Amino acid sequence: MWKIQWQDKKELSLARQIFLSLRERILAGQLAAGERMPSTRELAGSLGVSRNTVCEAYDMLLAEGFTVSRQGAPTRIARDVCLDYRSAGVATAPVKPEADRLLWDFATGRPDVTLFPWKLWSKMLGEAACQLSPGQWGYSSPKGYELLCGEIARWLLRSRGMLVEPADVFITAGATQAFYLLAGLLHKTGAPFVLESPSHPAMYTVITDRGYPVQWLEVDEQGAMIDTLTESAVSAVYVTPSHQFPLGGILPAGRRAALIRLARDNDFYIIEDDYDGEFRYAGPAISPLYSLDASHVIYVGTFSKTLFPALRLGFVILPKPLQEKWRHYRKYMDVQNPVLEQAALTAFLRTRAMDKHIRRMRRCYGEKRSCFLQAVQKHFADSVCPWGDASGLHVALQFPGAEFGERFVEESRAAGLGIRPVNRLCPSLHKQHRDKLLLGYGHLNAGKIQEGMSVLRRLMERGDYGYVTRGS
Amino acid sequence: MWKIQWQDKKELSLARQIFLSLRERILAGQLAAGERMPSTRELAGSLGVSRNTVCEAYDMLLAEGFTVSRQGAPTRIARDVCLDYRSAGVATAPVKPEADRLLWDFATGRPDVTLFPWKLWSKMLGEAACQLSPGQWGYSSPKGYELLCGEIARWLLRSRGMLVEPADVFITAGATQAFYLLAGLLHKTGAPFVLESPSHPAMYTVITDRGYPVQWLEVDEQGAMIDTLTESAVSAVYVTPSHQFPLGGILPAGRRAALIRLARDNDFYIIEDDYDGEFRYAGPAISPLYSLDASHVIYVGTFSKTLFPALRLGFVILPKPLQEKWRHYRKYMDVQNPVLEQAALTAFLRTRAMDKHIRRMRRCYGEKRSCFLQAVQKHFADSVCPWGDASGLHVALQFPGAEFGERFVEESRAAGLGIRPVNRLCPSLHKQHRDKLLLGYGHLNAGKIQEGMSVLRRLMERGDYGYVTRGS
Ligand SMILES: Cc1ncc(COP(=O)(O)O)c(C=O)c1O
Ligand SMILES: Cc1ncc(COP(=O)(O)O)c(C=O)c1O
Numbered sequence: 001m002w003k004i005q006w007q008d009k010k011e012l013s014l015a016r017q018i019f020l021s022l023r024e025r026i027l028a029g030q031l032a033a034g035e036r037m038p039s040t041r042e043l044a045g046s047l048g049v050s051r052n053t054v055c056e057a058y059d060m061l062l063a064e065g066f067t068v069s070r071q072g073a074p075t076r077i078a079r080d081v082c083l084d085y086r087s088a089g090v091a092t093a094p095v096k097p098e099a100d101r102l103l104w105d106f107a108t109g110r111p112d113v114t115l116f117p118w119k120l121w122s123k124m125l126g127e128a129a130c131q132l133s134p135g136q137w138g139y140s141s142p143k144g145y146e147l148l149c150g151e152i153a154r155w156l157l158r159s160r161g162m163l164v165e166p167a168d169v170f171i172t173a174g175a176t177q178a179f180y181l182l183a184g185l186l187h188k189t190g191a192p193f194v195l196e197s198p199s200h201p202a203m204y205t206v207i208t209d210r211g212y213p214v215q216w217l218e219v220d221e222q223g224a225m226i227d228t229l230t231e232s233a234v235s236a237v238y239v240t241p242s243h244q245f246p247l248g249g250i251l252p253a254g255r256r257a258a259l260i261r262l263a264r265d266n267d268f269y270i271i272e273d274d275y276d277g278e279f280r281y282a283g284p285a286i287s288p289l290y291s292l293d294a295s296h297v298i299y300v301g302t303f304s305k306t307l308f309p310a311l312r313l314g315f316v317i318l319p320k321p322l323q324e325k326w327r328h329y330r331k332y333m334d335v336q337n338p339v340l341e342q343a344a345l346t347a348f349l350r351t352r353a354m355d356k357h358i359r360r361m362r363r364c365y366g367e368k369r370s371c372f373l374q375a376v377q378k379h380f381a382d383s384v385c386p387w388g389d390a391s392g393l394h395v396a397l398q399f400p401g402a403e404f405g406e407r408f409v410e411e412s413r414a415a416g417l418g419i420r421p422v423n424r425l426c427p428s429l430h431k432q433h434r435d436k437l438l439l440g441y442g443h444l445n446a447g448k449i450q451e452g453m454s455v456l457r458r459l460m461e462r463g464d465y466g467y468v469t470r471g472s
Numbered sequence: 473m474w475k476i477q478w479q480d481k482k483e484l485s486l487a488r489q490i491f492l493s494l495r496e497r498i499l500a501g502q503l504a505a506g507e508r509m510p511s512t513r514e515l516a517g518s519l520g521v522s523r524n525t526v527c528e529a530y531d532m533l534l535a536e537g538f539t540v541s542r543q544g545a546p547t548r549i550a551r552d553v554c555l556d557y558r559s560a561g562v563a564t565a566p567v568k569p570e571a572d573r574l575l576w577d578f579a580t581g582r583p584d585v586t587l588f589p590w591k592l593w594s595k596m597l598g599e600a601a602c603q604l605s606p607g608q609w610g611y612s613s614p615k616g617y618e619l620l621c622g623e624i625a626r627w628l629l630r631s632r633g634m635l636v637e638p639a640d641v642f643i644t645a646g647a648t649q650a651f652y653l654l655a656g657l658l659h660k661t662g663a664p665f666v667l668e669s670p671s672h673p674a675m676y677t678v679i680t681d682r683g684y685p686v687q688w689l690e691v692d693e694q695g696a697m698i699d700t701l702t703e704s705a706v707s708a709v710y711v712t713p714s715h716q717f718p719l720g721g722i723l724p725a726g727r728r729a730a731l732i733r734l735a736r737d738n739d740f741y742i743i744e745d746d747y748d749g750e751f752r753y754a755g756p757a758i759s760p761l762y763s764l765d766a767s768h769v770i771y772v773g774t775f776s777k778t779l780f781p782a783l784r785l786g787f788v789i790l791p792k793p794l795q796e797k798w799r800h801y802r803k804y805m806d807v808q809n810p811v812l813e814q815a816a817l818t819a820f821l822r823t824r825a826m827d828k829h830i831r832r833m834r835r836c837y838g839e840k841r842s843c844f845l846q847a848v849q850k851h852f853a854d855s856v857c858p859w860g861d862a863s864g865l866h867v868a869l870q871f872p873g874a875e876f877g878e879r880f881v882e883e884s885r886a887a888g889l890g891i892r893p894v895n896r897l898c899p900s901l902h903k904q905h906r907d908k909l910l911l912g913y914g915h916l917n918a919g920k921i922q923e924g925m926s927v928l929r930r931l932m933e934r935g936d937y938g939y940v941t942r943g944s
Contacts, residue, residue, distance in 0.1 A: 252537025
């Protein structure tokens with residue numbers, strides 16, 4: 001009865017093994033309520049362990065109420081602790097197979113992290129760790145590290161000419177968290193959220209997960225077609241005016257003004273997602289919608305593209321009427337961002353290491369882009385039309401006459417290519433973008449880009465997607 | 473008309489200032505649609521800047537569609553870009569007054585971060601930064617850093633005897649994020665969440681924010697009174713069995729078994745919040761409810777108390793049926809935790825620096841606790857009864873006959889004392905804990921603890937809270 005099942009777990013102390021073994025018997029009802037436990041001396045002798053070890057195990061049983069002990073009397077099994085115990089959660093789960101390896105993965109939204117100044121970043125992390133005060137390692141504000149908010153405001157001024165109060169800058173775990181919180185904050189019963197089609201799936205998903213209605217805004221070469229927006233009762237409008245994701249248009253001033261007028265007349269907020277505004281090759285940065293009317297635009301920024309995605313740092317410039325609710329929801333969602341990266345990013349911005357890094361990356365992405373466009377030219381001549389190549393880390397390629405669906409995805413994967421058709425990002429019924437592919441090149445080197453494009457060409461020649469190759 | 477308003481902002485390039493100034497005039501309608509812009513040479517001359525500077529500003533206007541330009545023809549103002557522009561968001565917000573300074577802040581949930589091995593942690597952060605591969609700085613899994621999940625499973629085995637599969641460990645931004653996600657995952661229409669009263673406000677807040685019903689479970693010296701749970705249709709039950717927060721009871725085995733039986737019979741999950749199980753002074757760690765039935769218990773752990781709160785790292789051991797949904801919601805909530813701290817924590821656990829730190833802190837908190845209890849004894853003799861002093865970083869003090877409300881909070885704050893009455897954490901109508909105060913001492917040194925208690929005594933002597941002082 002008192003035999004202990006020794007486990008093959010070196011991590012477990014003998015005392016705990018004894019405890020676990022006895023507890024299992026008590027739970028299973030093999031040791032019944034009121035039953036007397038053997039003395040510690042007795043059990044230690046029979047198990048060949050020290051008496052201290054057994055005492056420790058008995059203390060655990062007693063502390064958790066599996067046994068009762070009254071001064072002088074022997075320890076007994078407590079009442080009502082029997083359970084039809086099944087050992088659960090110990091079985092090994094099937095290990096998920098590793099994502100199939102793609103040789104040429106043209107995924108979007110991936111910066112080239114190999115060129116990030118890791119040494120400098122480590123140094124700044126180390127310095128930040130030394131400089132933070134004990135209070136700052138505790139819970140602080142759901143708004144974010146105040147010095148970082150100030151540096152972000154200064155960075156927005158010098159990089160985009162934005163006039164922003166640090167008091168309105170709220171730090172987030174990436175743009176994704178901003179969208180998540182905004183979906184909850186901006187929803188008005190019965191009024192749809194208006195999203196670009198195609199667009200990034202994050203905003204669409206959080207809105208439909210909550211059961212809120214969505215209305216689509218079609219997109220052309222210049223971005224969202226604002227004049228098709230007829231609904232006046234709207235929860236909010238989500239746009240990417242500096243570089244439409246994924247088709248690359250820059251929203252022209254006329255459409256910007258029209259959108260702001262609509263927002264004012266119908267009293268809704270515009271969510272401006274400026275996810276890669278830094279990487280514009282053909283001229284200076286586009287100034288944001290926010291600058292036109294800070295009271296109707298919620299500007300969302302992220303450091304995922306400029307630094308790296310696993311940093312999970314972004315921010316939102318929040319109109320004052322939303323700030324109190326935001327604080328509440330953020331506090332009970334995850335309290336705040338970790339402090340260390342916030343402090344390091346503060347130094348990265350303050351010392352202008354950011355500016356230098358952006359300049360360098362803009363040059364480097366510009367070269368990758370030329371390489372990419374040359375490869376497109378080589379393999380497809382003028383039969384293919386690149387959209388949105390003036391900025392960012394990706395391009396949409398239009399193959400006139402083609403129609404890309406699941407079969408393309410499967411066949412390209414089988415060939416080692418990772419490429420998404422644009423219409424994967426159009427949950428609306430209008431499928432006018434089915435002749436376009438989306439290719440991210442920011443994280444790839446020239447060799448990969450060139451190889452990948454020649455593989456794509458072979459695939460296009462081989463497969464019948466309705467497009468006739470005309471490359472050299 | 474073409475006069476530029478130079479700003480006193482050294483951060484802004486001349487070109488951008490020209491651009492901003494012209495844009496403002498266009499938006500305000502002062503420069504009308506179709507109007508011809510001056511030539512770059514002309515404007516440069518009149519402003520006394522280089523022609524390149526003006527060209528740059530013109531490029532910005534053109535890129536954003538404020539102007540149009542056809543080969544050979546002069547640049548003109550675009551149509552439809554006028555806006556009744558008001559400069560918004562530039563006003564300075566009233567700065568929030570700093571939280572009033574408390575001289576003796578007995579807040580709960582604050583570890584003593586001054587004793588954390590910062591040097592070692594910085595080293596581990598630095599090493600982690602060097603070891604992570606480029607792929608790991610990109611977006612990865614919403615589950616968390618796999619090596620960390622493995623180390624957490626090993627840590628739970630050696631510290632609490634828990635058998636956990638790494639595949640079931642999901643990393644979170646603290647326990648708070650786990651509660652937030654679980655509220656959404658576990659809700660069944662019409663079925664209340666059952667919470668301890670009193671309890672930590674996080675779970676209560678996220679549930680009521682979503683409009684879900686709550687049912688209260690009263691708490692006595694031993695923790696939640698499970699036998700008062702009569703409802704059978706329940707969304708989930710939230711408990712703190714290892715150390716009831718805030719009253720400190722250890723849930724006895726009989727109540728544990730009863731709770732598990734209820735969960736099995738009525739098919740609901742139990743959320744086990746083990747927020748400070750490491751710091752038990754009177755014996756070995758309490759083994760968790762999870763070990764009794766891993767298929768009905770969701771175990772939530774956090775590193776906020778063992779390391780520091782601004783780390784924002786915790787975890788949940790998730791039953792398989794919930795894992796897919798969890799991945800989905802986490803992915804669109806904030807994608808994942810930052811990777812660096814996860815990698816450093818992996819090393820902290822792997823090298824057993826964690827075990828050493830916990831041993832040291834347990835000793836240190838044990839001393840603070842003795843100091844605290846001695847001060848209580850000195851000032852209040854046996855007239856005051858400490859609850860839950862066998863573990864954790866806080867104690868609830870019962871002042872028989874007293875009744876603590878808003879007046880106490882105000883008067884103690886005025887005296888420089890930060891102390892919460894327990895009934896602030898009882899949103900239920902039963903106010904049987906109104907004679908108790910909650911005092912966290914983990915972050916305070918002996919001097920602060922002693923001074924604070926003598927201030928409290930003077931306050932209790934002075935104020936009339938229904939309690940008669942009997943200290944020495
Ligand atoms: C258009 C767009 N917005 C937002 C994001 C979200 O970025 P994060 O949450 O990493 O800041 C992305 C990421 O790829 C994106 O492409
Ligand atoms: C009982 C209890 N649970 C959970 C938490 C949340 O901790 P975190 O979100 O920092 O992990 C706390 C914090 O004080 C707490 O007291």
